[in-house]
Amino acid sequence: MTERVKIGPPHSWLALVIGNSRLHWALVEADRLHTWNTPHLPSDPVSLDPLQIHLTLNDLLNRIEELPIERQSDAGPFPHPDLPSALRSQLPLWIASVVPSQTAFWQAYPQTRLLTLRDIPLREMYPTLGIDRALAVWGIADRFGLPALAIDAGTALTLTGVDPLGNLVGGAILPGLGLQIRSLAHHTAALPAIQPQFIPDLPYWGRTTPDSITSGILHTLIAGLQTFITDWLQTYPNSTVVLTGGDATLLFQYLQHHWQHRFPELLSQVHADENLVFWGMRAIVQQANSSSAEVKA
Numbered sequence: 001m002t003e004r005v006k007i008g009p010p011h012s013w014l015a016l017v018i019g020n021s022r023l024h025w026a027l028v029e030a031d032r033l034h035t036w037n038t039p040h041l042p043s044d045p046v047s048l049d050p051l052q053i054h055l056t057l058n059d060l061l062n063r064i065e066e067l068p069i070e071r072q073s074d075a076g077p078f079p080h081p082d083l084p085s086a087l088r089s090q091l092p093l094w095i096a097s098v099v100p101s102q103t104a105f106w107q108a109y110p111q112t113r114l115l116t117l118r119d120i121p122l123r124e125m126y127p128t129l130g131i132d133r134a135l136a137v138w139g140i141a142d143r144f145g146l147p148a149l150a151i152d153a154g155t156a157l158t159l160t161g162v163d164p165l166g167n168l169v170g171g172a173i174l175p176g177l178g179l180q181i182r183s184l185a186h187h188t189a190a191l192p193a194i195q196p197q198f199i200p201d202l203p204y205w206g207r208t209t210p211d212s213i214t215s216g217i218l219h220t221l222i223a224g225l226q227t228f229i230t231d232w233l234q235t236y237p238n239s240t241v242v243l244t245g246g247d248a249t250l251l252f253q254y255l256q257h258h259w260q261h262r263f264p265e266l267l268s269q270v271h272a273d274e275n276l277v278f279w280g281m282r283a284i285v286q287q288a289n290s291s292s293a294e295v296k297a
């Protein structure tokens with residue numbers, strides 16, 4: 001077997017965000033991110049106690065090579081074939097997980113570090129706050145400063161707000177776009193699981209079943225986001241607001257279309273960035289690396 005070329009300068013590392021639908025990966029090299037997604041690991045082997053099954057690094061790598069990889073459109077020429085070589089080159093793997101059953105497996109890799117709420121320098125967090133929410137809002141803090149409102153349109157749609165002093169103000173959790181669609185399809189006889197798509201001037205009053213579902217879910221989401229963002233900006237007028245997560249691009253398209261004439265000022269304060277959680281992780285990992293370098297010096 002030929003040895004693959006090692007990738008990345010010495011300060012590269014891997015980020016793994018374990019969400020409720022899938023795994024989000026990034027190879028972090030200074031200011032560059034290469035991102036991709038993979039499905040969750042199958043549940044049975046993962047639920048075994050890793051101490052009992054003593055997973056070696058090679059087992060881990062073989063498993064990764066078997067996983068189907070779904071590339072993000074902007075992922076560049078990498079990184080699917082390079083993930084195993086990245087791990088073989090002993091890159092640190094930093095994990096943030098909101099799915100405990102998917103976490104243990106990766107901790108068998110000796111270079112794994114698991115981020116917890118204690119690593120996030122926000123104040124007034126409550127103990128069950130999702131680490132993905134804390135990291136997303138910290139990603140805004142790092143890139144744009146505070147105050148900040150993160151809107152993560154993933155499996156769940158979350159809003160998470162932090163004040164100018166770094167105190168968590170609070171937020172909201174609701175079923176995400178895909179979950180809303182699937183719950184209608186699963187719990188009714190007649191409703192199909194629609195593919196959400198951008199429909200310019202989406203009518204309120206649908207005249208087909210798919211149009212009615214699209215209207216109901218999207219118009220309600222858009223109106224809800226307007227209410228939440230407006231309320232946030234009344235208290236924190238200078239806040240940056242950033243949409244992230246699997247449905248961020250589609251939702252942002254709808255917000256732009258619906259708000260560009262009606263609420264241009266509101267719209268001007270809202271951004272979209274698929275990598276918010278990774279930016280938050282990068283800020284924390286850089287901080288951790290520089291303080292461990294200080295300790296060594």
Ligand SMILES: Nc1ncnc2c1ncn2[C@@H]1O[C@H](COP(=O)(O)OP(=O)(O)OP(=O)(O)O)[C@@H](O)[C@H]1O
Nearest residue numbers: 019020021022153154155156176177178245246247
């Ligand atoms: N290729 C894809 N596979 C799965 N979901 C996708 C895909 N492309 C877009 N989505 C959308 O992304 C949403 C899931 O978002 P994301 O992938 O951020 O979830 P997650 O990682 O499980 O998030 P969470 O942090 O909420 O657990 C779904 O509602 C779906 O509509």
Ligand SMILES: CC(C)(CO)[C@@H](O)C(=O)NCCC(=O)O
Nearest residue numbers: 098128129130132133156158173
């Ligand atoms: C809300 C989700 C599922 C979003 O991924 C995650 O952040 C989570 O499990 N949060 C825990 C509950 C909370 O944040 O209050």
Ligand SMILES: [K+]
Nearest residue numbers: 020098099100
């Ligand atoms: K649950």
